Amino acid sequence: SQQGEEDPQALSIQEGENATMNCSYKTSINNLQWYRQNSGRGLVHLILIRSNEREKHSGRLRVTLDTSKKSSSLLITASRAADTASYFCATDAGGNNRLAFGKGNQVVVIP
Amino acid sequence: DTAVSQTPKYLVTQMGNDKSIKCEQNLGHDTMYWYKQDSKKFLKIMFSYNNKELIINETVPNRFSPKSPDKAHLNLHINSLELGDSAVYFCASSLGQGATNYGYTFGSGTRLTVV
Numbered sequence: 374s375q376q377g378e379e380d381p382q383a384l385s386i387q388e389g390e391n392a393t394m395n396c397s398y399k400t401s402i403n404n405l406q407w408y409r410q411n412s413g414r415g416l417v418h419l420i421l422i423r424s425n426e427r428e429k430h431s432g433r434l435r436v437t438l439d440t441s442k443k444s445s446s447l448l449i450t451a452s453r454a455a456d457t458a459s460y461f462c463a464t465d466a467g468g469n470n471r472l473a474f475g476k477g478n479q480v481v482v483i484p
Numbered sequence: 485d486t487a488v489s490q491t492p493k494y495l496v497t498q499m500g501n502d503k504s505i506k507c508e509q510n511l512g513h514d515t516m517y518w519y520k521q522d523s524k525k526f527l528k529i530m531f532s533y534n535n536k537e538l539i540i541n542e543t544v545p546n547r548f549s550p551k552s553p554d555k556a557h558l559n560l561h562i563n564s565l566e567l568g569d570s571a572v573y574f575c576a577s578s579l580g581q582g583a584t585n586y587g588y589t590f591g592s593g594t595r596l597t598v599v
Contacts, residue, residue, distance in 0.1 A: 403585070418587030418588060421586075465585075471532065474528075477526075
């Protein structure tokens, strides 16, 4: 099944800085989603961007999608300690009503 | 009010035992899923049900059997547990039959440890 690949896999930043992580995928998609997972918890849906969209914002989150490069980025602005989590991208490229998840980025925000 | 609830949260059991994990969603969603997350946090879909009907059945050992008594519940029964079954199992749900057009709502997970 199709998997997104996030890059970098671990990121450590100071509170207030911006965090950027990337995701690449291999085949065409209808949409791409980003999720956050706090330690010991389930995944929380952050944002969905459709293949005909290039950029989407939600609060301090900004997602871009470049279908020609088959990549997406998630930017978290003015990071907070509470943003410490793993971030996953997921695509529907696997077909058959399934979301395929990437390996995840660990982001640590140091207060 | 928990949207997707799983029980138990932790499960420690011996090899060879049979165990079940229960999942319930109160969101009125049509589709429910089971995902397995390994020690490296890789998430892999196992099963998906839409309105009680099985629509995804990944290459999963037949020791794993899902059951959906109604569209709000999706349980997972595992027979003859093996060490390699140790993982975190997540239940999730979403709207609609074309479920990838919507975000998924996940439960908080069941950490299964087989000893």
